[in-house]
Amino acid sequence: MSKAITERPEYREAAGDWQSHETAPSLVRVDEPTLGRFVGFVGLMCLALGGTALGLTAAGWTRGIGPTWGSIFSIAGLACLLFHALCDSDVQVRRVYGLVGFLWLIVGVALTALPIKGPAGSLFLPYGYACLGLALLFLLPFARHETEPKWHRITVYTLGGVGAVLAATGFLFGSVNPGGWFLLPYGAAVAILGVFYLAAFISFTGISSDLGYLAGLAVGAAGLVVFLVALVRSLLAGPTESYFVPNGLVLMSLGVVYMALSAGLCLDNRLVVMTRRELATFFYSPIAYFVLLGLTVVGWYFYWDFVMELSSPRARLVEPVIKEYLWGVMPIICVIFIVPVLTMRLLSEEQRIGTLEVLLTAPIDEVSVVLSKFLAVWLFYLLLWLPWGLFLIALRVGNGEPFEYRPLLTFYIMQACLGANFLAMGLFFSSLTRNQIIAAVLTFAGMVGWVAVNFMKWRLEQGSGPTSETWVTILTHVSFVDLWWRTLDGVLLPNYLLFHVSAAVFWLFLTVKVLESRKWR
Amino acid sequence: MIQVDQLTKYFGPILAVDHISFEVAKGEIVGFLGLNGAGKTTTMRILTTYLPATSGVAKVAGYDVMTESMEVRRHIGYLPESVPLYTEMRVEEYLHYRAKLKGVERKERAKRIEQSLERCRIREVRRRLIGTLSKGYRQRVGLADAMVHDPPILILDEPTVGLDPLQIRETLNTIKELGRQHTILLSTHILPEVEAVCERVIIINRGQIALDKKLSELATEAAVIVIEVRGPAEQVVNVLRTTDGVAQVTPLPVSDGVVGYEVRTHQDRDLREVISQRMARNGWPIRRLDLRRRRLEDHFVNVIMGDHSPFPSRPAARESSTAIQAAVGSSA
Numbered sequence: 001m002s003k004a005i006t007e008r009p010e011y012r013e014a015a016g017d018w019q020s021h022e023t024a025p026s027l028v029r030v031d032e033p034t035l036g037r038f039v040g041f042v043g044l045m046c047l048a049l050g051g052t053a054l055g056l057t058a059a060g061w062t063r064g065i066g067p068t069w070g071s072i073f074s075i076a077g078l079a080c081l082l083f084h085a086l087c088d089s090d091v092q093v094r095r096v097y098g099l100v101g102f103l104w105l106i107v108g109v110a111l112t113a114l115p116i117k118g119p120a121g122s123l124f125l126p127y128g129y130a131c132l133g134l135a136l137l138f139l140l141p142f143a144r145h146e147t148e149p150k151w152h153r154i155t156v157y158t159l160g161g162v163g164a165v166l167a168a169t170g171f172l173f174g175s176v177n178p179g180g181w182f183l184l185p186y187g188a189a190v191a192i193l194g195v196f197y198l199a200a201f202i203s204f205t206g207i208s209s210d211l212g213y214l215a216g217l218a219v220g221a222a223g224l225v226v227f228l229v230a231l232v233r234s235l236l237a238g239p240t241e242s243y244f245v246p247n248g249l250v251l252m253s254l255g256v257v258y259m260a261l262s263a264g265l266c267l268d269n270r271l272v273v274m275t276r277r278e279l280a281t282f283f284y285s286p287i288a289y290f291v292l293l294g295l296t297v298v299g300w301y302f303y304w305d306f307v308m309e310l311s312s313p314r315a316r317l318v319e320p321v322i323k324e325y326l327w328g329v330m331p332i333i334c335v336i337f338i339v340p341v342l343t344m345r346l347l348s349e350e351q352r353i354g355t356l357e358v359l360l361t362a363p364i365d366e367v368s369v370v371l372s373k374f375l376a377v378w379l380f381y382l383l384l385w386l387p388w389g390l391f392l393i394a395l396r397v398g399n400g401e402p403f404e405y406r407p408l409l410t411f412y413i414m415q416a417c418l419g420a421n422f423l424a425m426g427l428f429f430s431s432l433t434r435n436q437i438i439a440a441v442l443t444f445a446g447m448v449g450w451v452a453v454n455f456m457k458w459r460l461e462q463g464s465g466p467t468s469e470t471w472v473t474i475l476t477h478v479s480f481v482d483l484w485w486r487t488l489d490g491v492l493l494p495n496y497l498l499f500h501v502s503a504a505v506f507w508l509f510l511t512v513k514v515l516e517s518r519k520w521r
Numbered sequence: 522m523i524q525v526d527q528l529t530k531y532f533g534p535i536l537a538v539d540h541i542s543f544e545v546a547k548g549e550i551v552g553f554l555g556l557n558g559a560g561k562t563t564t565m566r567i568l569t570t571y572l573p574a575t576s577g578v579a580k581v582a583g584y585d586v587m588t589e590s591m592e593v594r595r596h597i598g599y600l601p602e603s604v605p606l607y608t609e610m611r612v613e614e615y616l617h618y619r620a621k622l623k624g625v626e627r628k629e630r631a632k633r634i635e636q637s638l639e640r641c642r643i644r645e646v647r648r649r650l651i652g653t654l655s656k657g658y659r660q661r662v663g664l665a666d667a668m669v670h671d672p673p674i675l676i677l678d679e680p681t682v683g684l685d686p687l688q689i690r691e692t693l694n695t696i697k698e699l700g701r702q703h704t705i706l707l708s709t710h711i712l713p714e715v716e717a718v719c720e721r722v723i724i725i726n727r728g729q730i731a732l733d734k735k736l737s738e739l740a741t742e743a744a745v746i747v748i749e750v751r752g753p754a755e756q757v758v759n760v761l762r763t764t765d766g767v768a769q770v771t772p773l774p775v776s777d778g779v780v781g782y783e784v785r786t787h788q789d790r791d792l793r794e795v796i797s798q799r800m801a802r803n804g805w806p807i808r809r810l811d812l813r814r815r816r817l818e819d820h821f822v823n824v825i826m827g828d829h830s831p832f833p834s835r836p837a838a839r840e841s842s843t844a845i846q847a848a849v850g851s852s853a
Contacts, residue, residue, distance in 0.1 A: 024645035025658060208631045273621045277610075284609040354605035358666070361569040361601075362622045363594040519573045 043080025050074030101138030163197025220262025227255030278376030343426025424507035528577035539728035552715035598667035608652030752805030
């Protein structure tokens with residue numbers, strides 16, 4: 001976005017001569033990118049080593065480093081080179097990397113289009129695809145550093161063109177292809193890569209320019225069309241042929257991703273703008289990364305445990321098998337800790353440093369302030385659970401056996417509803433105080449309260465009599481541990497989910513009132 | 522542009538603002554003065570719709586702050602006293618964000634941001650994290666934010682607190698420059714600043730307006746002639762009193778045979794020449810004869826202290842204020 005702003009002489013003159021020339025507050029020392037160059041050098045060595053090993057293996061040479069270490073060296077080498085490309089803007093260095101990027105692009109296209117070892121396209125996955133991905137990674141730093149307008153423009157337009165072609169290919173062939181074999185995996189893969197290319201194009205062009213803005217809108221429109229077509233076809237499909245799974249679902253998800261990209265980049269709606277900032281704020285602080293890493297590690301451990309269980313000879317393969325994976329005390333404990341960590345900062349920080357005052361003297365009402373914070377933290381929460389689902393793709397691809405996927409869908413819907421309730425509660429507690437710690441402690445206490453409901457229920461179940469039965473029924477509705485367990489059977493429990501959603505609405509309402517209370521205190 | 526009528530604000534039992542009324546016309550730069558806790562910030566918060574008034578009406582740009590608060594917010598740029606900013610954002614990123622929130626058109630945005638960066642002289646730090654900036658630079662980022670949507674009215678709460686002398690000068694210049702197209706209400710307790718940039722001053726004391734005058738009026742009104750003469754006290758007083766146009770004569774403490782008086786005149790007439798002639802006719806040598814105008818500080822102290830001893834003399838402060846005014850004047 002910042003790329004859109006170039007110094008234009010007329011603004012400098014407009015200010016008149018009443019000011020002396022502006023000087024920076026401090027001198028800035030231009031550092032030689034020594035570290036970057038060293039890392040780049042090491043990367044080149046690694047790549048050469050790994051590439052040689054892979055080449056020898058391909059030529060039938062079996063001794064030596066071997067393909068595993070060869071791949072590891074190659075990947076490490078590429079990573080080091082990318083790091084160097086990112087931090088060194090010297091003209092020779094960046095041009096070389098730009099050239100490398102274009103070469104990857106050409107190689108990728110050639111591998112896809114030329115009939116090498118079979119018909120055209122047989123090498124696309126994974127080789128052609130990997131080349132296209134690497135081309136993007138190398139062209140990004142080049143476009144960022146390049147100062148000559150011509151080359152910058154050519155690179156950016158190349159990114160946009162490739163992105164448009166990828167997206168169009170993925171969506172058109174993915175939708176039209178009669179057998180349905182194209183979309184998974186080719187169409188989806190191509191469309192996902194296209195998103196990144198297009199995002200790069202739009203952010204380099206900037207939405208202040210008409211081109212970038214229109215491109216952003218076009219991406220959104222494409223996503224909408226794909227989504228609607230997939231939705232209609234899913235609804236129209238007869239009971240015997242299932243279009244919704246997987247093609248309809250994949251296309252609809254891709255459509256949503258494209259629309260989200262467009263909305264995120266182009267929309268000037270205040271709610272969107274604020275939500276985007278809030279989401280970005282999570283990634284400015286290390287806590288978000290710790291939480292993301294922590295939950296992914298826990299997920300990975302559960303997945304590993306689950307795969308071990310599945311592969312053991314005495315495994316009880318009763319559907320839904322993934323209930324084993326998505327259920328446990330550990331994920332629940334994680335939620336109890338994650339919610340306060342994510343929400344404690346939201347409004348308390350804003351009150352402590354006083355930014356709430358500038359926020360609420362801009363033309364924004366309290367409802368959008370609260371909603372934007374809630375939406376941001378909720379989206380981040382869902383993002384936290386994404387790796388858990390992605391691990392299952394490995395199971396599907398590696399194992400080759402289909403499994404009952406519906407519990408996964410209900411699991412995510414359940415997480416969305418539960419998360420809404422808990423995060424809205426955290427947001428409310430965060431609005432009460434200027435102190436993050438107090439907010440966190442209150443939220444933690446609230447979370448413990450939700451868990452305690454379950455213990456109370458178990459206690460009451462052991463008793464007898466009509467009173468305790470009534471209470472058990474009530475507490476079952478409130479208890480989220482019960483809900484978690486039962487949704488993993490692949491059933492949606494609308495009345496239970498609705499309870500949590502309405503609780504979320506209730507917390508949000510309270511939060512808005514707390515913010516408004518400065519007016520009648 | 523700003524109309525305030527009988528505005529009152531209670532915080533529980535504390536009366537922060539007590540039935541104040543004033544108006545600010547289009548294009549005026551008005552200084553809002555007062556001691557700490559006099560009600561300046563509260564009034565500004567009411568005007569910016571952050572707080573509601575307990576009673577009374579305030580209109581900004583023709584919109585009522587209570588009932589049409591969104592319209593009011595679109596027409597003001599507000600710089601709060603503490604200059605709250607998101608420290609984890611970069612300067613330019615922050616201004617982009619604020620411009621979007623304030624509804625600056627997509628095509629206008631880059632240009633508007635560029636102009637505020639230029640005006641507030643923060644182009645050199647545009648890519649820096651706000652958290653790494655010094656107090657003065659943050660102040661300027663806040664000012665840039667206040668004007669990024671080109672509002673007709675700027676409300677600035679102590680805009681020069683924490684700045685170095687050069688920055689104060691530059692900020693005041695910026696404000697003066699802005700005053701050509703904007704209506705500005707700025708609060709401060711540094712009086713020379715007000716004298717340097719404002720056209721009008723409103724002094725608020727214990728929640729009430731104690732003074733509301735144009736600086737040009739203040740400068741001309743109630744000029745006082747100070748005279749020191751070697752002569753018999755009673756006769757000198759008599760001569761002064763009988764001079765045509767003299768309203769009031771107050772004795773000043775002067776020693777060793779010299780008597781001193783402050784002479785107030787009707788309709789600000791400058792009677793120095795007449796007085797010197799009459800003194801000379803009586804053979805009383807004049808040691809001092811000059812015309813002293815009341816400075817803003819005298820008014821301020823007068824109004825705040827409720828002190829009627831005419832001119833508390835504070836030569837040091839007066840000199841510094843003159844120096845600043847001269848500096849601003851020469852650069853403008």
